[in-house]
Amino acid sequence: MKRIFSIILLAGAMTLSLQAAGREKKPVEPFDRGIGRSSSVFIPAGTVGAGASFSYTNYSLGNGLNDTGYQMLFSLVQNLHGNLMSFGIAPQVSYFIRDNLAVGARFDYDRSSFGLGNLDLSLSDALSLSVGDFNYLKQAYTGALTLRNYIPFGQSKRFAMFTELRLTGGYGQSESYRMGYDETLEQPYKTGTYQDIYQFEIGVVPGICAFVTNEVAFEVSVGLMGFNYQKVVQVTNQVERSEMEKNGLNFKVNLLAINFGLSFYIPTGGHRMKKANN
Numbered sequence: 001m002k003r004i005f006s007i008i009l010l011a012g013a014m015t016l017s018l019q020a021a022g023r024e025k026k027p028v029e030p031f032d033r034g035i036g037r038s039s040s041v042f043i044p045a046g047t048v049g050a051g052a053s054f055s056y057t058n059y060s061l062g063n064g065l066n067d068t069g070y071q072m073l074f075s076l077v078q079n080l081h082g083n084l085m086s087f088g089i090a091p092q093v094s095y096f097i098r099d100n101l102a103v104g105a106r107f108d109y110d111r112s113s114f115g116l117g118n119l120d121l122s123l124s125d126a127l128s129l130s131v132g133d134f135n136y137l138k139q140a141y142t143g144a145l146t147l148r149n150y151i152p153f154g155q156s157k158r159f160a161m162f163t164e165l166r167l168t169g170g171y172g173q174s175e176s177y178r179m180g181y182d183e184t185l186e187q188p189y190k191t192g193t194y195q196d197i198y199q200f201e202i203g204v205v206p207g208i209c210a211f212v213t214n215e216v217a218f219e220v221s222v223g224l225m226g227f228n229y230q231k232v233v234q235v236t237n238q239v240e241r242s243e244m245e246k247n248g249l250n251f252k253v254n255l256l257a258i259n260f261g262l263s264f265y266i267p268t269g270g271h272r273m274k275k276a277n278n
């Protein structure tokens with residue numbers, strides 16, 4: 001009886017060891033989301049893309065003095081008169097060297113101005129400040145080389161995310177000045193500061209692309225991270241000269257760099273749509 005019981009235990013142990021060995025020999029495949037192996041073509045190779053983004057803002061200060069909310073918010077500010085204007089345009093072109101991957105170039109022009117005719121700041125009956133005839137003007141030109149990769153949502157050919165690597169260099173000018181009248185010399189005068197601005201940036205710009213027709217797409221992008229360098233050469237009253245340099249690495253969503261644009265993608269070669277024969 002003991003011999004039979006020993007044989008049963010030995011057979012059970014051998015069975016368990018064989019099962020464990022079988023499990024050890026089974027290969028374990030690494031988990032892969034298949035992003036790099038996606039076969040979905042959102043925009044085919046050979047496509048030529050072109051588009052532009054445009055912005056314009058014009059705001060007149062001092063027109064809301066009769067509004068109750070305006071008076072409560074700016075109760076310390078009186079006799080405010082001024083104007084703020086900004087304008088920007090950014091055309092771009094691209095060529096798809098392979099499916100969902102494009103190289104391109106873009107040009108940005110931005111212009112902003114601020115004119116303050118008068119501003120009275122009253123903190124108390126004995127303390128007040130008055131500023132007037134102040135003007136500020138800035139315009140900047142930048143060019144960039146881009147590399148953009150599209151990742152479609154599943155097998156969608158209408159919606160996709162994209163990530164753009166952008167190498168940017170630019171030049172800008174700004175001028176701030178104040179005009180007044182010298183009662184001693186009995187003549188008008190102008191004092192101000194002139195700046196030359198040089199900048200360089202390597203940045204990553206993610207976004208979303210949605211096709212509204214077969215060739216027209218609406219795009220939204222936002223500056224996310226990048227390395228930037230800026231040098232400012234400043235001259236005050238055409239006499240005093242100074243320089244400033246700054247650089248830094250940013251990793252944050254820049255809400256001031258949200259862009260909305262309209263782009264046209266025109267396939268070439270065999271990917272072009274053919275008109276049906278009547």
